[in-house]
Amino acid sequence: MSRMANLRPTSPSSHRLTRRHLLTAGLAGGLALAAPGLAHAAPIDPDRIRAAGDPNFHPVKFRLPAPTGRKALGTTAIHLRDRSRPDPSMPSGQRELMISLWYPASMFGSAPIAKYMPARTAVAVDDAWTGEYGLALPTGSFDFAATETHSRVDAPMQPLRHPVVLFSPGYQYNRFVNTAQVEDLASRGYVVVTIDHSHETPVEFPGGRFLPGATESEPPGPDQIRTAVETRTADARFVLDQLERLAAGQNIDADGKDLPDGLADGLDLRKIGMFGFSLGGYTTANAMLQDKRISAGIDLDGTLQDDRIKGPLGDVAEQGLDRPFLLFGSGETQRTDPAKEYYDKSWAGFWAAQRGGKLNLTLTNSKQKAFTDYQFIFSQLFHDIYGEDPIITSVTKALVGGAKPARSVLAQREYLAAFFDLTLRRRPSLLLRGDSPKFPEVRFAR
Numbered sequence: 549m550s551r552m553a554n555l556r557p558t559s560p561s562s563h564r565l566t567r568r569h570l571l572t573a574g575l576a577g578g579l580a581l582a583a584p585g586l587a588h589a590a591p592i593d594p595d596r597i598r599a600a601g602d603p604n605f606h607p608v609k610f611r612l613p614a615p616t617g618r619k620a621l622g623t624t625a626i627h628l629r630d631r632s633r634p635d636p637s638m639p640s641g642q643r644e645l646m647i648s649l650w651y652p653a654s655m656f657g658s659a660p661i662a663k664y665m666p667a668r669t670a671v672a673v674d675d676a677w678t679g680e681y682g683l684a685l686p687t688g689s690f691d692f693a694a695t696e697t698h699s700r701v702d703a704p705m706q707p708l709r710h711p712v713v714l715f716s717p718g719y720q721y722n723r724f725v726n727t728a729q730v731e732d733l734a735s736r737g738y739v740v741v742t743i744d745h746s747h748e749t750p751v752e753f754p755g756g757r758f759l760p761g762a763t764e765s766e767p768p769g770p771d772q773i774r775t776a777v778e779t780r781t782a783d784a785r786f787v788l789d790q791l792e793r794l795a796a797g798q799n800i801d802a803d804g805k806d807l808p809d810g811l812a813d814g815l816d817l818r819k820i821g822m823f824g825f826s827l828g829g830y831t832t833a834n835a836m837l838q839d840k841r842i843s844a845g846i847d848l849d850g851t852l853q854d855d856r857i858k859g860p861l862g863d864v865a866e867q868g869l870d871r872p873f874l875l876f877g878s879g880e881t882q883r884t885d886p887a888k889e890y891y892d893k894s895w896a897g898f899w900a901a902q903r904g905g906k907l908n909l910t911l912t913n914s915k916q917k918a919f920t921d922y923q924f925i926f927s928q929l930f931h932d933i934y935g936e937d938p939i940i941t942s943v944t945k946a947l948v949g950g951a952k953p954a955r956s957v958l959a960q961r962e963y964l965a966a967f968f969d970l971t972l973r974r975r976p977s978l979l980l981r982g983d984s985p986k987f988p989e990v991r992f993a994r
Contacts, residue, residue, distance in 0.1 A: 617735030
C-alpha cells in the first residue's frame, strides 16, 4: 500500500501541504541519497499505481529532450548468452545479458515508438524510488513504462557504416536511464550499445522472464566493487566479441530473434568508443586497460578506485592508458587540490599516469545524478506533483544539484559528441580547447 494511503486531506491546499511535508521529511531523513535497485522488485499488480486516498494522484510520464542530430532513430533489444562464463542462477547455467542498440534508422514503416523501459523493469525502478529507502512519493509515481523515447523499435538501420560506442550504467542503474545521452549520439551518426549488468539491476528477458537486481540497502564494499568492475569488464569485452560476430553476418540473439535490416552492415568496428556513468565510468577505463579494441573513453563522475575514501586505487588509476580519455566530473569530484572538499585521489593518480590524450571537465553546480536522465526526470516529476511550489528548487538541488536541467543536458550532449567526434572521426571541435562562453557551466581542470 502507498504511504499516502492513510492521508485524508480536507482541501486541495491541505492535500498539497501534506505532500510537501512528506517530501521535506524524506529529504531531511537522507532519502535523497536513495539509489535505484535498492528495493525488492514487486510483481505487477494493476492496482499498485493507484494511491489510495489520493484522488489527485496520477503516474507521471516523462518527456525526453529531443535529440539534436539529424538522423532518425531506431532501437533493438538483444539477448546474449556467454557460454564461457557459468552462472547457476540462470536457466541456461551461463551468464546472460540484455543489451540495446540505438542507431540511425533509414525508414520506419509501421515500427512502433520504443517505450522508455519494459513494464516489469519500470515497476522495480519505481519501487526503488518510492519504497522504504526512496523518496516520500506514492508508489507508481514514475511511469517509465508509458514514457516514450524518440526511437522506433527494430526499424531498419541507415545503410552506412557508423562508429560504435558502448555504454555502462552506474551500480544498480539500468541501461535505460541515460537514454537522453544515448539517443543524441545515435542521432549524430553513432551506434550506441547499452548494457545491463545482470544481478546488479533488474533485467527483463524475452518471454517474460524477470531477474531482480541487488537488494542490499548498504553501499557495496571495496571487494564487491572490485568484483563488479571485473564482471562488468568481462561483459563489455563479450559484447564486443558479439558485435564482431554480428558484423560478420551471424545472428547473435540467444533466442534467434530476427534483427533489424542493415544492422550487420552498419557497424564500423574500426572505430569503437565507450562511456559510463559512476561505476560505469570505472568500468569504461578498466575495459580500455584490458581491451585495445576500445579507442577512446569517457568517465561520467565515476571514481577509479574500489572505495572513494580508502581506496585501493584501481589498476587503471595507477597505470593510465595509451588512448584518449575524458574525465567529466560533477561539482562533487575534483583531482587538483587535496586540501579541498571532494578530492578524488584516483582521478589525480590517473591524470598523472595517463599517456594518451586526456581532458578533465567539471559540470559546475551539479551532483552525480545530473549525469543521468534523472536530471530532467526529477524536475518534471516534482513540477507535475507540486506545481510551482518553491520546494521544488530545494528538492532537485538536493538530488542533482542546481544546474538547470535543459542546460545541463545540452552541455553533456555537446561535450560527449565533441569528444567522440574528435577521437573516433578525427573531427576537431573548439569546445575541447578550453572554457567556452557557449557553456559557462562547464569548466576545464588543468
